[in-house]
Amino acid sequence: MVSDVTTRKVDLGRPRARVPRGVRPRDGAGYTAFRVANAALLLVMCALVLYPFVNIVAQAFSSEGYINSGQVNLVPRGFNLTTFQVVMSDDMFWVNYKNTVVYTVVGTAIAMALTTTYAYALSKKHLKGRTFFIGVAVLTMFFNGGLVPNYVLINTLGFKDTIWAIVLPNAISVFNLLVMKSFFENFPDELEEAAAIDGMSTYGIFFRIVIPLSKAVLATMVLFYAVAFWNSWFSAYLYMTDPHNYPVTVYLRNLMAGVTSGTTVAGGSLDNTTQIASNVQSVTMLLTVLPIVCLYPFIQRYFVSGVMLGAVKQ
């Protein structure tokens, strides 16, 4: 089944249910103790994983006095929303937030166009030169030009302070490319053959048959790329000189750099002039991760299945 790839439940457990009751020996006391300890340990681990998030939320809603005297851990103290007002009244925050959205949307669109077409062509086993074209992509997983030559190249191309410096150099992720290629390879030939007999060209088959039937895997790829663009900061940090072009991640980074080195933040126009308070940082972090954390429970299984799809076929 084609559209089934990502909707299929990825069950990662050993299929215990199939073991008949009588076959499984009764657990010894030692094993029962182990299972309890195991579950307890996993619960502690979950708490530790979640704690930094809880701490951010608690600080975001707390007043600064409580934070600076070290009284805010799990629950907000001195609950207030003024920090949110301070952050949200900063025009630069919104300019940068909008930039993140634009970079993510444009970057994902370009990446999807290039990845999908390349993967589709590579999935055709009769294509002459296919091995070479696959090699061109796979080789770049093991060799890369390195930071400085890339930097010189982007400057030479005149991409500095433009969106192209962010979206173009990261347009194809070879991992995503290979996942899509293996997906298209498993696409049933009969559908495409039937369309070809009906007189459709490769373009017609690709846009009207293959794409509509690959929505699930395309959605997975969109998520992979979108999260990567949303989270990226270093290309922007490297190539953007005008604060109006920063994405929100660089805004946050500058805020943090201000905190840690004790100087005031560059590019920020916040009311408090002496030092960027830690609760401002918490609020900015909260607003930056919010879209991902809110979408995460719904999209998580797509990521998992995408990784499995890539891993199984390689």
Next chain:
Amino acid sequence: MVSDTAGATSVVEPRAPQRWPGARSRPPRLDRPPRRTWRQALARDWRLYSFLVLPLVFFAVFRYLPILGNVVAFRRFRPGSSIFGDEWVGLYYVRMFIQDPAFWSAFWNTVVLGGLTLVVVFPLPVVLALMLNELRSRRFKRAVQTISYLPHFMSVVIVAGMVFQLTAAKGTVNQVITSLGGTAVAFFQDPDWFRPIYLTSEVWQTVGWGTILYLAALTTIDEQLYEAARIDGANRWRQTWHITLPGIRPTMIVLLILNIGSFMAVGFEKVLLLQNPVIYSTADVISTYLYRVGIVSNSVSYATAIGLFEALIGLTLILSANAISKRTVGASLW
């Protein structure tokens, strides 16, 4: 449409290769399609080839051009010169970094940090996957998985922000220390603390997501093996040791090889965000050093020479790890 037949055949033909002109005189080879010249291939599949054009331009410009750009390691680069530099200077820059004590400090920091990451972070997903595998409640297992994958989706800037927040003067970590009777620590003023902090944040962010491939490998283990072992009287521990671990060994080896390959490229972005000049003695790694030299101070050729050296070490490591694993355990990447 006449031109459409070319596209149409490209899909239909491979199933019936003997009908292709030119192959007719030879006995039909059913196992693989007949060889075609480039002219025939282009005439037949030009639409498919048109799909390749833009991605190939992408790879040429943004992947292969920078690789060629590494020649500036052996050429002088002045502002305004082409990306390949001006004139040959031989090994001038290589000699320069070999004599540079700051480079060697960064080099050994990289080796230590990469080694610690490999020793501490690499085995943990296996342990976590085995722990998850012992859970009987599907719902609990799924909840643990969902929670433990979450940090993987956080931007490295967010992770750095969390680290700063938790290790702040009055942050949670110092609160715990003082409540246990210790004195608060200025974590980012003390070089000794950088490695533990980096490793902890790495564990937090990567261990959950790292279990996915192991959990997938665990599902492929034949349940009959466990039944046979139970009949032979093996307890859970022995089953894990003799069946589960050998079952996920190929996955472990492939991931180990890949990890060894990225050994020298320790989380550059995270280190860059977490470091400050006070703790450079442990926190400066090759990639951050060459960032400061090449981009902040603009010594392009010098930094490229260092980057090339780092890349060659990475390549040597992955190739030798692969060769060793191929010879000893028969598993390899390709």
